[in-house]
Amino acid sequence: MRRSGLWALAMTLYLCVARASLAAEGPSMSQMMADFGLPAEAAERILRGEMVQSDPKESSDRELAVGLTFLVQQPPAQVLKAFRSALDLRADPKLAASVAIRGPGTLKDFASLVLEPNGAAEAKRYLTASPGDVLNLSLEEIQAFDALASAGRDPMKEVEGQLKQQLLGRYQTYLAKGLHGMAPYDRRNGPFDASEELKRASQAARVLGKYAPELQQLLIMYPQGKPAGLEESFYWLRYDLDGRPNYTLRHRLALPVGDTFAVVDREFYVTHDYNTSQAVAGLVPVSEGTVVFYRSRVSTDQVAGFGSSVKKGIGRGVMAKQLTGIFERSRGSFQRDPQPTSQRCASGSSIDCRPAMWRFITSAPCRCSTGGA
Numbered sequence: 188m189r190r191s192g193l194w195a196l197a198m199t200l201y202l203c204v205a206r207a208s209l210a211a212e213g214p215s216m217s218q219m220m221a222d223f224g225l226p227a228e229a230a231e232r233i234l235r236g237e238m239v240q241s242d243p244k245e246s247s248d249r250e251l252a253v254g255l256t257f258l259v260q261q262p263p264a265q266v267l268k269a270f271r272s273a274l275d276l277r278a279d280p281k282l283a284a285s286v287a288i289r290g291p292g293t294l295k296d297f298a299s300l301v302l303e304p305n306g307a308a309e310a311k312r313y314l315t316a317s318p319g320d321v322l323n324l325s326l327e328e329i330q331a332f333d334a335l336a337s338a339g340r341d342p343m344k345e346v347e348g349q350l351k352q353q354l355l356g357r358y359q360t361y362l363a364k365g366l367h368g369m370a371p372y373d374r375r376n377g378p379f380d381a382s383e384e385l386k387r388a389s390q391a392a393r394v395l396g397k398y399a400p401e402l403q404q405l406l407i408m409y410p411q412g413k414p415a416g417l418e419e420s421f422y423w424l425r426y427d428l429d430g431r432p433n434y435t436l437r438h439r440l441a442l443p444v445g446d447t448f449a450v451v452d453r454e455f456y457v458t459h460d461y462n463t464s465q466a467v468a469g470l471v472p473v474s475e476g477t478v479v480f481y482r483s484r485v486s487t488d489q490v491a492g493f494g495s496s497v498k499k500g501i502g503r504g505v506m507a508k509q510l511t512g513i514f515e516r517s518r519g520s521f522q523r524d525p526q527p528t529s530q531r532c533a534s535g536s537s538i539d540c541r542p543a544m545w546r547f548i549t550s551a552p553c554r555c556s557t558g559g560a
Contacts (some may be wrong), residue, residue, distance in 0.1 A: 214471070223393075223480065224243075234475065237257070239255070241254040241255070243393070243482055247384060247486065249384065251485050251487065252484045254481060255481050256478065257478070258476055259479060260476035262477060281427050282425075283303070284425040286424075287421070288421040288436075292355055294352070294355055297351040298351075300350065302343050302350070302432060305430050305431065305432075306343045307342070307343060309346070310342040313335075313346045313349070313350070314333070316332050320459075322458060323372045323456070323457060325372065325373055329373060331349055335349060354456070357436060365411075366386055366407070367382070369385075369456070372462070379462070385453065385455065385486075392467055394467065394469070395469070398471060399444045401442065402449050405440065417440060422437045423435070423436055423437075433458055433460060434458045435456065436454065436456040437453070437454050438455055447469060447470065448470045450468050451465065452464075461485055462486035463485070464483070464485040464486070465483075465484050468480070
């Protein structure tokens, strides 16, 4: 998954930082290394300017996890200016739509959803859906699409209409019940509970538990226990992945805790190719500047089963390389005055980034999009 959720998180962090004051000094680097589960020697490497990769313990046999930690000798607000300056990277052609979902949600929020690219072929997949991993559907969702097959009407229009209903329904049940509202995917060997993948990923978010424990707890208990100062938003997105449309539902949560800022991007529904994803990013002021941490976890059947350790090793390596490249370009932009976002996008559009991790790749450039996340 080409994960530029990194940039989406960075932009949200910027809004949080702009409204808060900075502490003169935070925890020591040695304390930070202990908190992050990094060896003591990592502090020296970080102070020399290295980006230290970590492989957080994966919480399931389907999960890929990777992390980066590094220091910027500037306060958090200035760090985020550097992130913003990286928006001049080429637009991600795979991101086709990013639309906010408001309040309780209605079908109007999904009015612009279209079955593209290759809509006829994708409509056939839905109308002939069966338990498996071609599409992430519950048994009830499979039955709903199966009922359309005998209707004899325009298959693309029928599938689009049912898909809008499905995404709205999944959004509304998650909004009301959180993880408990996620219908399992029907696989050949029985139901697969994607909510358990997100629950384990949230429980494993050790760094979040240290610096924003209320946010970590909320990820498990949502929608119960929302802390003061929480900002949250929801979006549906469409990607072109190998010539197929992939629709995802994203939940973004941001919380300032003192002078620390944490943001989570959670994908609680994905139509195909992977199961769920969750990324955590944060800025922690220290006496030497700002420590930036980023931890990304994705659940994908592609790394489970025979040869799992080999596949995971390859996946982590690619993920880390992509992340490091994105962060290096961001940090290197410090000396440049970032061009305002309004000059990057046409009127009426906004900056957004791919939130999804797919096929072991975690980062991709941002792009301009209407109704963006």
